[in-house]
Amino acid sequence: MNPSDTLVFFGATGDLAYKKIFPSLQSMIRHGHLNMPVIGVAKAGWNLQQFQARARASLDEHGGGADPAILQKLFSMLKYVDGDYRDAETFKQLRQVMGNAKYPLHYLAIPPSMFATVAEGLAHSGCNHGARIILEKPFGRGAKSARELNATLLKYFAEDAIFRIDHYLGKEPVQSLLYSRFANAVLEPLWNRNYIAAVQITMAEDFGVQGRGSFYEEAGAIRDVLQNHILQLIACMAMEPPAGDGEPLRDERAKVLSMVRTLSPADVVRGQFIGYRDETGVARDSTVETFVAARLAIDSWRWDGVPFYIRTGKCLPISCTEIAVQFKKPPQHVFREANIGRCNHLRFRLSPQVVLALGLRVKKIGEAMAGTSVELIAQRHPRDEMQPYERLLLDAAHGHSAFFAREDQEEQAWRIVDPILGNKAPVHLYTPGTWGPQEVQSLLSAGECWFDPVSEDGPPPA
Numbered sequence: 001m002n003p004s005d006t007l008v009f010f011g012a013t014g015d016l017a018y019k020k021i022f023p024s025l026q027s028m029i030r031h032g033h034l035n036m037p038v039i040g041v042a043k044a045g046w047n048l049q050q051f052q053a054r055a056r057a058s059l060d061e062h063g064g065g066a067d068p069a070i071l072q073k074l075f076s077m078l079k080y081v082d083g084d085y086r087d088a089e090t091f092k093q094l095r096q097v098m099g100n101a102k103y104p105l106h107y108l109a110i111p112p113s114m115f116a117t118v119a120e121g122l123a124h125s126g127c128n129h130g131a132r133i134i135l136e137k138p139f140g141r142g143a144k145s146a147r148e149l150n151a152t153l154l155k156y157f158a159e160d161a162i163f164r165i166d167h168y169l170g171k172e173p174v175q176s177l178l179y180s181r182f183a184n185a186v187l188e189p190l191w192n193r194n195y196i197a198a199v200q201i202t203m204a205e206d207f208g209v210q211g212r213g214s215f216y217e218e219a220g221a222i223r224d225v226l227q228n229h230i231l232q233l234i235a236c237m238a239m240e241p242p243a244g245d246g247e248p249l250r251d252e253r254a255k256v257l258s259m260v261r262t263l264s265p266a267d268v269v270r271g272q273f274i275g276y277r278d279e280t281g282v283a284r285d286s287t288v289e290t291f292v293a294a295r296l297a298i299d300s301w302r303w304d305g306v307p308f309y310i311r312t313g314k315c316l317p318i319s320c321t322e323i324a325v326q327f328k329k330p331p332q333h334v335f336r337e338a339n340i341g342r343c344n345h346l347r348f349r350l351s352p353q354v355v356l357a358l359g360l361r362v363k364k365i366g367e368a369m370a371g372t373s374v375e376l377i378a379q380r381h382p383r384d385e386m387q388p389y390e391r392l393l394l395d396a397a398h399g400h401s402a403f404f405a406r407e408d409q410e411e412q413a414w415r416i417v418d419p420i421l422g423n424k425a426p427v428h429l430y431t432p433g434t435w436g437p438q439e440v441q442s443l444l445s446a447g448e449c450w451f452d453p454v455s456e457d458g459p460p461p462a
């Protein structure tokens with residue numbers, strides 16, 4: 001496979017480029033991973049100097065400070081094309097600026113509504129020859145539009161040249177989760193409906209929409225996070241062992257998603273934090289969800305009857321992504337203890353720290369045969385690890401697609417959420433700083449409770 005020889009990114013003056021792409025380029029240079037021209041494309045009426053200034057500001061704000069030597073190298077690689085994506089002239093100019101590039105990598109960091117237009121522009125100008133294309137999520141707005149978009153892309157690019165990005169798959173802790181699952185044979189006998197009572201996934205953020213009100217009005221938590229990040233986490237947790245670590249990883253993720261039952265409005269609770277409607281770009285009567293919780297089921301031999309509970313939202317008590325696997329309780333209460341809560345669990349914290357914890361019951365010192373819950377914890381604080389966008393850009397530049405979504409996965413993911421898009425389920429208000437609306441309790445079966453992640457410094461879960 002030929003490595004890409006030019007990186008072209010559309011949406012070069014936008015939010016994603018500012019927060020994630022420039023910092024990733026800096027890390028790639030630092031790690032010796034970037035040795036090709038980088039062409040930014042946008043419609044801002046800018047010149048190269050203004051574009052470079054934007055890169056510098058991005059590194060200052062989001063890249064831990066611009067490193068002068070790296071910045072100089074980055075500037076020597078940067079080129080800029082200013083133009084409208086609907087204008088053939090923009091692509092003609094791009095073709096010229098690309099010079100002798102044979103294997104360009106086009107990264108569409110733009111709203112999904114423009115994907116087809118840019119793909120067509122690339123094709124009509126010949127910029128798609130030998131090229132790979134990366135598309136940001138969300139990939140479409142629903143099952144139908146995703147299918148149409150796939151059909152358009154496949155006219156101009158082969159499936160193995162299309163990279164649908166979900167940055168969660170590029171996260172070190174998510175890859176570590178996959179590793180732990182399949183590098184520890186001790187887990188496999190327990191990893192099924194015979195031993196697991198339920199799985200809970202919480203992806204919580206303690207901040208609001210951070211000025212992205214108009215984006216959020218279009219997306220909402222279901223399209224923004226559930227359809228992609230959360231379903232990919234479920235796929236990593238629930239998939240069968242793959243035959244190897246390349247395409248088989250995608251085969252297994254797609255297979256397990258195809259067995260996730262389609263959601264209905266009764267399976268979800270949508271919430272909106274109080275104050276969202278006052279954000280810029282948000283309708284005063286908006287019914288868009290900033291929180292969603294759901295109960296999912298997987299119709300497979302391994303998972304039949306095991307609920308997968310998920311929650312994600314803005315303005316929750318802490319920022320944290322955590323997966324808790326609850327094991328079944330002992331079949332007999334030998335010691336007749338009341339309210340022992342959760343007995344055994346495996347807890348994978350993916351952020352802000354990386355934690356793998358095994359929850360066990362141990363006896364309290366004393367006369368009584370009574371116990372308490374403890375966790376055996378392996379914990380690591382993120383250090384100089386590769387950031388998801390750096391890893392994924394690098395993978396795409398080498399044609400490695402294992403950590404990107406394939407067409408069939410995207411279609412399955414939209415199939416799962418399609419019936420709950422829009423206002424099919426009512427939206428309930430919640431107070432910022434709480435775990436969402438009260439109604440989330442209704443998703444759980446009798447005797448179950450949500451296990452709220454606590455901050456690193458707080459007490460371990462009871």
Ligand code: BG6
Binds near residue numbers: 224225
């Ligand atoms: C993005 C969503 O895809 O993921 C954001 O658009 C969300 O709304 C973000 O905040 C979370 O990513 P991370 O890496 O900070 O957990």
